[in-house]
Amino acid sequence: MQAAQLRQFIYAGIVGDAFGVPVEFKARGTYQVTQMTGNGTWDQPRGSWSDDSAMTLALIDNLTTDGNYADLFEKFQAYMMWGAYTPRDVMFDIGKTCAHAIRNRFINQLPPTACGDASEFANGNGALMRLAPLAVVLQAEPDLTTRLQVTADYTKLTHRHPRAILGSYLYLECLHAMLNGASLAEALVQVSASLSLTLRHAPDVLAEWSYYAPYLTPTIGTWSVDQIKSTAYVVDTFGAALWCTAKAQSIREAIVLAANLGGDTDTIATIAASWTAIRYPLQAVPAEWQAELLNHELLNKLIEPFVTKYADK
Known part of the structure; x- marks a missing residue:
């Protein structure tokens, strides 16, 4: 990926997030937003x-500085406790599962990859929402x-639940x-074929396939909005972001x-914008929104520094 495209890929997700923040949790059909706004929910x-x-x-x-998983947790803690990586040094939102994992690391002293909640009831989108840059690192x-x-x-x-892991597989492999x-x-067809074969060696993850299977169709963009759920549940978020990506003709x-x-608008917009920026690599994020x-x-x-390190030279 060229430097300009990589930069736009990163900014697309952030713009999508900021666009969705003021209307998060609102009920679908009770509002309409077409420009960047403020205040609202948070x-x-x-x-x-x-x-x-x-x-x-x-x-x-962490990727830029070659940090390990423990280093990344230090950064997550800095976000949760002191507002690092925020626009005004203020942390106003963190998911319960992510906060629980951070506490597992620093209070319970668990190894990094054991900190995530393995419960079926902890299948939120808090991993899916942050993994897009990893696709760039793994491209080659x-x-x-x-x-x-x-x-x-x-x-x-x-x-740590297999359903959340499968969602990450599907997103990053696409x-x-x-x-x-x-x-x-083509990506949906290729990924469905390759993962369904490879995951025979991971039956716990493969057992979750039916939750995502309905969305893994090249015709998803023709679905009615009434067929799309937009909650923070990882399967709903994946499906909603994929629907937006397939339906949209632009990042905007x-x-x-x-x-x-409606619902988890900031996360769905983050993922959809990132995905669409890859679908349309020559498009730019709306300049007025980025500004x-x-x-x-x-x-x-x-x-x-991330662009310098990972863009095609």
Whole structure:
């Protein structure tokens, strides 16, 4: 990925997040948003991003500096306790499962990949929301087994149930296929085939396949919005973000679609915007929305070294 494209990929997710923050948890059909707004659900200024982007930025920082999983947890703790990686040094949102994992690490002293909750009732989207940059790092890795192991480990930091792990596999493997030239439709077919075969060696993960299978169709973009659920449940978030990506003809449209679904709008918009930026690599994030993000100094400080390190030379 060229530097400009990589930069837009990262910014797309952050813009999507900030766009969705003010309308998070609102009921679908009770509002309509077409431009960046402020206040709303969390009473934050326009251009504020949430835990989605803060934890993504922590991952970017860790990948840039070759940090390990323990180092990443230090960054997650800095976010939760002191507002690191936020636009105003204020942490206003963190998921219960992510917070529990951070406490597992620093209070219970668990190994990093044992900190995530393995309960079926802890299948939120708190891992899926932050993993997009990992697809860039793994783009040149040809071995599927290696990619899946890395993806699983990063997911398990906060979410250890096989359903959450499978969601991360599907998302990052679709991004991997698209980064290597596949269309969205081709990626869905390729990933379904490769994972269903490879995961025979991981029956606990394969057993979760039926939860995602309905969404893994190249025609998902033709579905009615009434067929899409937009909760923080990882399967719903995956399906909603994929629907926005398949339906949208631009990054702008994907963000607007996601933000107007109601429910977990910031996370769905984050993932949909990131995914759509890969689908349309020559498109730019709407300049006026990117300009409205807060704390460009912090964003540049974290994003530019990552771009320098991982963009195609």
